[in-house]
Amino acid sequence: xxxxxxxxxxxxxxxxxxxxxxxxxxxxxxxxxxxxxxxxxxxxxxxxxxxxxxxxxxxxxxxxxxxxxxxxxxxxxxxxxxxxxxxxxxxxxxxxxxxxxxxxxxxxxxxxxxxxxxxxxxxxxxxxxxxxxxxxxxxxxxxxxxxxxxxxxxxxxxxxxxxxxxxxxxxxxxxxxxxxxxxxxxxxxxxxxxxxxxxxxxxxxxxxxxxxxxxxxxxxxxxxxxxxxxxxxxxxxxxxxxxxxxxxxxxxxxxxxxxxxxxxxxxxxxxxxxxxxxxxxxxxxxxxxxxxxxxxxxxxxxxxxxxxxxxxxxxxxxxxxxxxxxxxxxxxxxxxxxxxxxxxxxxxxxxxxxxxxxxxxxxxxxxxxxxxxxxxxxxxxxxxxxxxxxxxxxxxxxxxxxxxxxxxxxxxxxxxxxxxxxxxxx
Ligand SMILES: [Zn+2]
Numbered sequence: 001x002x003x004x005x006x007x008x009x010x011x012x013x014x015x016x017x018x019x020x021x022x023x024x025x026x027x028x029x030x031x032x033x034x035x036x037x038x039x040x041x042x043x044x045x046x047x048x049x050x051x052x053x054x055x056x057x058x059x060x061x062x063x064x065x066x067x068x069x070x071x072x073x074x075x076x077x078x079x080x081x082x083x084x085x086x087x088x089x090x091x092x093x094x095x096x097x098x099x100x101x102x103x104x105x106x107x108x109x110x111x112x113x114x115x116x117x118x119x120x121x122x123x124x125x126x127x128x129x130x131x132x133x134x135x136x137x138x139x140x141x142x143x144x145x146x147x148x149x150x151x152x153x154x155x156x157x158x159x160x161x162x163x164x165x166x167x168x169x170x171x172x173x174x175x176x177x178x179x180x181x182x183x184x185x186x187x188x189x190x191x192x193x194x195x196x197x198x199x200x201x202x203x204x205x206x207x208x209x210x211x212x213x214x215x216x217x218x219x220x221x222x223x224x225x226x227x228x229x230x231x232x233x234x235x236x237x238x239x240x241x242x243x244x245x246x247x248x249x250x251x252x253x254x255x256x257x258x259x260x261x262x263x264x265x266x267x268x269x270x271x272x273x274x275x276x277x278x279x280x281x282x283x284x285x286x287x288x289x290x291x292x293x294x295x296x297x298x299x300x301x302x303x304x305x306x307x308x309x310x311x312x313x314x315x316x317x318x319x320x321x322x323x324x325x326x327x328x329x330x331x332x333x334x335x336x337x338x339x340x341x342x343x344x345x346x347x348x349x350x351x352x353x354x355x356x357x358x359x360x361x362x363x364x365x366x367x368x369x370x371x372x373x374x375x376x377x378x379x380x381x382x383x384x385x386x387x388x389x390x391x392x393x394x395x396x397x398x399x400x401x402x403x404x405x406x407x408x409x410x411x412x413x414x415x416x417x418x419x420x421x422x423x424x425x426x
Contacts, residue, residue, distance in 0.1 A: 025170075025172070025252055026118065026119070026172035026316070027172070027252050027253065027254050027290065027291055027315075027316060028119075028172050028173045028174065028175075028249070028252060028253040028254070029114070029119075029173070029174045029175070029253065029254045029255075029256065029312065029316075030175050030177065030244070030253060030254070030255050030256070031082075031110070031174070031175065031176045031177070031256050031258075032177055032179075032237070032255065032256065032257040032258070033079070033082070033125075033176065033177070033178040033179070033258060033259070033260065034178075034179050034182060034233060034257065034258075034259050034285075035075065035126070035127060035178065035179060035180045035181075035182060035183050035259065035260055036180075036182045036183040036184075036259065036260070036261065036262070036263050036273065037182055037230065037259035037262065037263075037284065037285060038259075038262030038263050038280060038283065038284070039068070039259075039262065039283045039284055039285040040262075040280075040283060041226070041227060041230055041263075042055055042056070042230070042285055043055075043056045044056045044059035044060075044064055044285075044287070045064075045066070045285060049196060049227055050231070051227050051230040051231045051234065052230060052231070052234045053234060053238070054234045054235070054237040054238035054241060055234055055237065055257065055285070055287070057241075058237075058241070058255060058257060058287055058289050059287045059289075060295060060296055061289045061295050061296075062255070062287060062288050062289025062290065062293045062295060062297070063287070063288050063289070063293050063294065063297040063298060063299065064285075064286075064287055064297075064298045064299070065286040065287070065288075065298075065299045065303050065329065066298055066299065066300050067283070067300065067301065067302045067303065068258070068283070068284050068285065068286035068302075068303050068304065068305070069282050069283065069284070069302060069303070069304045069305070069339045069341060069354055070259070070260065070261045070262070070281070070282045070283075070284050070304075070305055070341060071087050071088050071304055071305050071306055071340070071341050071342070072088045072094065072261065072341060072342060072343060072344075073261050073273050073274050073275070073276065073277055073281040073282060073341070073343045074260075074261055074273055074274035074343070075127060075129045075260050075261070076093050076094055076095070076100055076129045076134065076136075077091075077093055077094045077342070077343075077344075078259075078260030078261050078284075078305055079093075079129060079130060079136050079260050080093035080103055080134075080136050081304070081305040081306045082110075082258060082260070082305045082306075082308050082309070083103075083109040083110050083111065083136050083137070083309065084103065084107055084108070084109055084136075084306070084309060084324075085306050085307075085308070085309030085310050085320075085321075085324035085325060085326045086107070086306055086323075086324065086325050086326075086403070086404075087306055087325055087340055087342070087397070087400075088340075088341070088342045088344070089340070089342060089397060089398065089400050089402060090325060090400065090402060090403045090404065091103060091104070091107065091402075091404055091406070092104070092402040092404050092405075092406035093134070093136070093406055094342075094344040095344060096344050097408075099408070100129070100134070101406035101407060101408060102133055102134035102135045102136070102406060102407035103134060103135035103136050103138075103404070103406065103407065104135075104404035104405045104406055104407065105135055105138070105407070106404075106405075107404050108321055109135075109136065109137070109138065109139060109309075110174070110308070110309050110312060110313075111123070111137060111138065111139035111140055111174065111176065112138065112139035113309075113313060113318060113321075114139075114174040114316075114318075115139045115140075115141070115174075117316075117318050118172065119172050119173060119174045120141050120167060120168075120171050120172070120173045120174070121139055121140045121141050121142075121173070121174050121175075122140055122141060122142035122143070122144075122160075122163055122173065122174075122175045122176070123137045123140045123142075123143050123144070123145075123175070123176040123177075123178070124144040124145075124156050124159055124160050124163070124175075124176070124177050124178065125137060125144070125145050125146075125149075125176065125177075125178040126145070126146050126147075126148075126149025126150070126152050126156060126178055126179060126180035127147065127148070127149070127178065127180050127183075128145075128147040128148070130145070130178060131145050131147060133407075134407075135407060137176060140176075142163060144156075144159055144163075148180075149180050150180050150181060150183055150184075150185065150187070151181060151187055151189065152179070152180065152181065153179050153181045153232060153233045153236035154236050154239075156177060156178075156179060156236070157177075157236045157237075157239050157240045157243070160175065160177055160240065161240070161243040164243075164244075164247060164249055169247070169248060169249070173249075177240070179233050179236070181229045181232060181233045182226060182229040182230055182233060182263070184205075184206065184207075184272060185205040185206045186201075186205050186206075186222065186225035186226050186228070186229050187201055187205045187225075187229075188201070188225065188228035188229045188231070188232045189232060192228045192229075192231055192232040192235070193225070193228055194228075195227075195228050195231055196224040196227050196228055196231075197220075197221055197224035197225065197228075199221065201225070203221045203225075204218075204221060204222070204225075205225060207222060207271050207272070213266055213271055214266055214269075219265055219266050222265060222271070223265050226263060226265075252291055253290060254288065254289070254290030254291065254293075254312075254315065255287075255288065255289045255290060256286075256287070256288050256308065256312065257285060257286070257287040257288075258284060258285065258286045258287075258305065258308060259284040259285055260284070260305075261273050261274075261281050261282065261284065262279075262280050262281050262282065262283055262284055263280065263281070264276075264278070264280040264281055265280070267280050267379065268280070268380070274343065275343075275348075276343070276350060276361075277341055277342075277343055277350050277351075277352040277361050278361075278380050279359075279374065279378065279379075279380060282341055282352070284305070286303065286305075286308070288311075292315075299329065299333070301333040301335060301337075302333075302337065302339050302354055302355075302356075303329045303333065303339070304326060304339045304341075305326075306324075306325055306326035307326035307327055307328075307329045308326070309324060309326060310324050310326045310327055310328050311326070311327075311328050311329050311330055314328040314330065314331070315328075315330060323403060335356060336355050336356050337355065338353050338354070338355045338390065338393045338394075338397070339353065339354050339355070340352065340353050340393075340394065340397040341353070342397075342398065348363075348364075348365070349364040349365065350362065350363050350364060351364065351394050351395075351397065351398045352394065353390055353393050353394040353397060354374065355387075355390050355393070357373050357374050357375035357376070358371065358372075358373060358374070358387045358390050359371070359372045359373075359374050359380070359390075360386070360387055360390045360391045360394050362391065362394050362395065362398070364398075369386055369391055369394075370383055371383065371384045371385065371386050371387045371390075371391075372384060
C-alpha cells in the first residue's frame, strides 16, 4: 500500500510540474519588414513630425534598439542578413559580376528553421528581391507576392487578415509581412499625401534632375512625401494590430519590426539609397514586443540586422546554427563589438564598420577612408583622424571569403534597367 501511495504522489507531482511550467504553447512571431525606413524619421527615435503613432505604440509596449545598423544599403543584402544571421560578405547576396545573386539554398533562414520546428509559415511581400528566385523567404506554407507593390500597404494587411481567417488559431505561426510604400516613388494616397505638405503628390513624387536636387524646396517636399508614406504605412499597421488583437492572434505573439535600409535626402549629396554607407542609409529601426519583454525598455549598444535570427531562435529556445555571425541581443552585447556593412553595387564598392561611437567608411576604389564619431557627430560632417584599429577590422571583414555559394541562376538576373528603375543606378 505504501508503494502505491508513493507512486500516486509522484505522478501528482509530475502532473503539477507540467501544468505549472512544462510544455507551454509556442510563441508565434510576426516579422514586420518596412522597406526603406530610416530610424530617424520615427517618433520613437526622436523625430518631431508625427509619422508613426502605431509604431510608437509598439515601441512603448516593448524594446527599442536605438542603434541598429543595416548590413547593406539596399534591399537584397539587408533582407538576406535579416533572414540568415550573416553579413553581406558571408551570404553574398548582392549585385556583382553583372547580376544580382540569390541565397545559397543550403543556408537556413528564419522561415526554414521555424518551419522545421513546427510553425506554420506565411509571407506577404511587395518586392521582387523577396521572391522565389532569390531564396531569402523560402520555406513558406503560404506565399503572396506583388513584385512592385509600392502602394500596397492596405491590400497587404487585408490579405494577411484574410489568410488568418483560414488557419487554425491554436497553431503557432511565423508570418512575414513586407511593405514597400516608403520606397520611391513617394505616392501616398489621400488624405495622407497632404499631411505634411499642402501641394501633396502634385508637387512631385520623384526627384528632379540631379542639378536641381540640392534646392531646399525640393528636399523639403520630397521629405514630406516620404514622411507621408511612412504615416500611411503606419495607419495600415494600426489596422493590422487591431485585427490581430480582435482575433486573439496578438496573444502570445512576438512582434519584430525592422527595415532593410534607410533613405537619403541629399545630406551627403545624394538621394534614395544604395549609393554610399552613411547613416541615412544604414541606421534602421529595430523594435521587439512580446511575452517576457519589458514594456518601454531600450538598448543603446550597437546591434545589427544579422542579430535578429540568433536573438529570435534563442528567445524561442531553438538552437542557433554554428555558422551564424550575429549574437543574441537579449543577452550581453559587447561594447566595442565591430558591426560591418558593405555596399557592392554596379560601379562602386564601399565597406564600413562601427565600434562604440566610432565609424570608419572605406571607399575601395579609389582607395580612401573616412572616420567619424557618431555620438558627437551623428550627421557625419566632421572628418576625424583615421581610427586605425577599426580600419584594420574593416579591411579584415572585406578579406573574409564568402561562406556560401550564392545562386547565379538565370531567374535571379535583374537587368540594369530594373536597377535603374529602382534608382540604384543612374
Ligand atoms: Zn529596400
